[in-house]
Amino acid sequence: VAERALTFSPAVAVPGDAAVPVAPSRGRLRPLGIGEVRLAPGFWHERQERNAEATIGHCRTWEDRVGWTGNFRAAVEGRLPGDRQGRNFADSDVYKLLEAMCWEFGRAGDGDLNAEAARLAAEIAAVQEPDGYLNTNFGRAGQAGRYSDLEWGHELYCYGHLIQAGVAALRGGAAGQLFEVARRAADHVCAEFGPGGRDGVCGHAEIEMALVELYRATGEARYLEQASLFVERRGHHVLDDIELGRDYFQDDLPIRQAGAFRGHAVRALYLACGAVDVAVETGDGDLLAAIVRQWERTVAARTYLTGGMGARHTGESFGEDYELPPDRAYAETCAGIASVMLSWRLLLATGEPRFADLAERTMYNLVATSPALDGRAFFYTNTLYQRRPGTVPSRDEASPRAHASLRAPWFNVSCCPTNVARTMASLAGYVATVDDGGVQLHQLTACTLTPALPDGRTLGLRVETGYPWKGTVTVRVEAASGGQPARIALRVPAWAGAGAVLHGPEGSAPVGPGYAVVERAWRAGDELRLELPVAPRWTRPDPRIDAVRGCVAVERGPIVYCAEIPGDDQGHLDGLAVDTSTPPVEATGAASTEAGGAIHLTVKASPLSEPGTGPSAGLPYGERPAGGERAAHQAATEPLPLIPYHRWGNRGPATMRVWLPEAVDTATS
């Protein structure tokens, strides 16, 4: 990995004005910005529209309602700390909302939205102190002192989101003073925490990647140096030990020595993003290789089928290897988003399709799961097994807790909704790249692409597909300048195995997972058609994952399925086993014609055998013979409907389950 990663390719440097969330100056691939990729109607376009129409405004309304935007006015009016609302990090959610507004303006050009963002930016600017310090929660009379609580204060974390918003404002071309506010804050951080300054890091990584992006946007080396300092400083016990342990904020081990992501999942993944950014900009192959190694182990042993990361509610953290309980999956929405951010950075740096594969899995099965169909309520945690319908959050109150059986409109800790908003608004920035030889389509979604190739040629491409529901992806060349050959690469997802076929101008051929590449002097009207085998399939876990031993899941294309039983009753999902002797079938009739073309499935299920009545005085343990449950499907089976996991919880209280115990016919084994 180190060797390949060091093969940087300066020729594909991102133009300074490209509207991209991540703009590495080197790497294997250059991202296409949200101006070069336009989503067309389909799975992600629908969600991006809903984000624009509902989610961004919803977040603004709630941030006003709970007083987090008001904190800035209260600061100017001298009403702090008395009138301050929200937790330490409330400022950051205002910044994440601003980032979403900037990307959305960059994408759709809504002047009213830009004006609103600029007004909000002005209110924030008014709070910034002469030395650049900016936080509504620290430093005033009656408040704790600046940087007096690096473990939990989140001041640098808040700057990180401010700086990301500022970069979005710069690249989206809008939002008034926001970029300058962010830059002054970054200058303050460099002065305060630079060499010879405070020897600290933030309890929540985030500023690292923000500073690198600011470096990329401005060319000012001190931002990169400060980011590098933060990345390397952490892990040497610079923060206090806490009840959750120092691994909670990755201060247990220097980043190059760790073997896997650990501790608080969002913190760990944001830190990894920053480390990749530093590694790429400084040409540090060792650091990049360390993160790739940690990613590999994390994916191999600490990642849910949905791409979700974080197995523990306690500390919102990664657990040990193979500790992946479906019922207690934390799998925070923000961790899924952070994982996509990391996958994207690793893809750009290395060009390896495995990173795009994980991003796809995580996008469809975690990021898409969080928002409700109306875009106005969100899952914070993303369980894979809802045993009981549980409590339903009010649509009129902020939820006091992260975990709920249905989506909540807002949370006391409400990082997820604004993270969804900024991700959906910038989604087109995660679809395609170019390199010296051509263009790569990583996410198979309907869109138009107008990449400026590094050598100055332009291509106009239209991608048509009903993916993920349908397996056909057509790429049509609508415009091509120059007559030199260029490559078009389509990602063939890992899940397709050996079943994909590419039809091109020069014939058809089976294509394996990775990239199907056609090099050609393209002419308008040329077409590539990728056919992917989207039949439903059974998926089984590594036997070391205790929590789902003996279970199967169902996937179809990139989509993970689940059984959902709506209703207040507990349902009976904990007493079923599925018959895997025949494949899942696609549902027909009403159930198969849901909006958006989502395909539903049906499997056959039967009751789990009753446990034996061993001599255990009422306990669920006994001298029951082995394999008791395995004869289960000899009993009558009944059809069990499955829906895409990302659609669950939209029909009121329900029980839900991704992994289903497998009935094995003892007579046939």
Place this chain on the structure above:
Amino acid sequence: VAERALTFSPAVAVPGDAAVPVAPSRGRLRPLGIGEVRLAPGFWHERQERNAEATIGHCRTWEDRVGWTGNFRAAVEGRLPGDRQGRNFADSDVYKLLEAMCWEFGRAGDGDLNAEAARLAAEIAAVQEPDGYLNTNFGRAGQAGRYSDLEWGHELYCYGHLIQAGVAALRGGAAGQLFEVARRAADHVCAEFGPGGRDGVCGHAEIEMALVELYRATGEARYLEQASLFVERRGHHVLDDIELGRDYFQDDLPIRQAGAFRGHAVRALYLACGAVDVAVETGDGDLLAAIVRQWERTVAARTYLTGGMGARHTGESFGEDYELPPDRAYAETCAGIASVMLSWRLLLATGEPRFADLAERTMYNLVATSPALDGRAFFYTNTLYQRRPGTVPSRDEASPRAHASLRAPWFNVSCCPTNVARTMASLAGYVATVDDGGVQLHQLTACTLTPALPDGRTLGLRVETGYPWKGTVTVRVEAASGGQPARIALRVPAWAGAGAVLHGPEGSAPVGPGYAVVERAWRAGDELRLELPVAPRWTRPDPRIDAVRGCVAVERGPIVYCAEIPGDDQGHLDGLAVDTSTPPVEATGAASTEAGGAIHLTVKASPLSEPGTGPSAGLPYGERPAGGERAAHQAATEPLPLIPYHRWGNRGPATMRVWLPEAVDTATS
């Protein structure tokens, strides 16, 4: 249950001066006090001696060192709140220590210990305010006001432990002013929280059972009435909603409506104890039946093989039914102790052996697990699967966290060590009972019994046994007065199945689980001998417990076994499957001759098959065929040593596992 429970038997009322932790005035059985049961050398005697010699002094030393005893002196000297040490509830641990000292004095009569306890009691008495209020954390200038934070303040919880210590002082006949201090505090509580007073309950149940015991000790009905009021008041949302949810402190549902124990395990179980006490004293069969119903469901679906309760680290709480992950078992030591306290109360009320069975399981596999072999370090949580050796707590510092891979000498929240101390000191009070017809031996441990039967007769019995390692329990009559027949009942544990035989003066007969009863006009020299089948056995879980599906555990007699691999390396316990085609065998040689006669076992294990390399881009999921791991033991097997679970963690860092994946030979199924 209700009907049987209402068959109270006033004839067996406990004498007012009996040294028992629980002294119901009615019920099926009367407990024998620590003066009537003397443990003889063996499993529990060894632990009681260690408690007396090491643990009690260890707790005193640490409470001085961390300043919790010093809080009382600081209060008298006007140095609060500045000098206060510890969490809100630090006072309670001083009271639990005092309770342990009182029982220990009652048991062994050590005058120095009593004098020390009396001095400590005097320091506490000096802090009590004229109206009976007593707490080092509230009510002074600079402190929060009295009862200003019922959710988290723990004031009533602290009184609960003070009152239990006071009752122990009264019944143990010692510790100076302690009883009077407790009584004044109880009077204050009745005045403050009685009818027309504050309409609140404590965020942590505990005072309920303490007030009932004070009623039993004094005959003052107002204490019982106050306890009843607290029990019934909870569950009506009298406390604030909190992030963990109102079920955390059982304020979600009135106690009669709940279906199972839920929320914080210790809180739930302490509350249930208080409810049983109230039900028994008020003759409320409905309330008793509600608790029995909740106990049944909790045992059937929310209890670990070790008897441990509390499946979640978050909120130290019960999870949903069948949510019993071994790796993340919280199974707090205090919850195990609380479960034994509850089982004992239900046994006394109903006479049903299932409660004694659960107490036995919990005593041997949870309560005995907490203290280290030297009695100076403790498990707070009791996992069933230690995946990695993890961090080792310092023996010189209080642990900042509950969860650790080895026992810690003390904790920032240190409820468990003093709970162990008071339980071990009063252990003899949980062994045997009498009723109108005779004596019942519930725990099969070496001891002498001198029960005063209700009709005035006396019996002198000696129990000799190497239980739990050996299956022979001999009861010898050493003295018998009067010539009337009396019954001697020996509990035959549920685990014995149909394999037990009782040999008595009139012959031998197989005896099933429950009580083997012999009625006879006993004469000195008569002997009963119970033979229990202590061969190792495989135990399998209910198939609804996802986390251990396809696994087996090994038990022998009442003892749960585990595999432990000492050393800093991760070991390879996560990659093994066991061959269950032959039974576990008892180890011979050095491994079988450990102190205390503990028996070690050996099973055959082989590597889990490698997971298939499905097309999942590095994830641990794929289209692997079913049953891949089931062919595992066709590979070479190797012996895997097992030790009693309660002995694990005494050999330095280690991995450990109770539930082991089962290799199934596909050729034979």
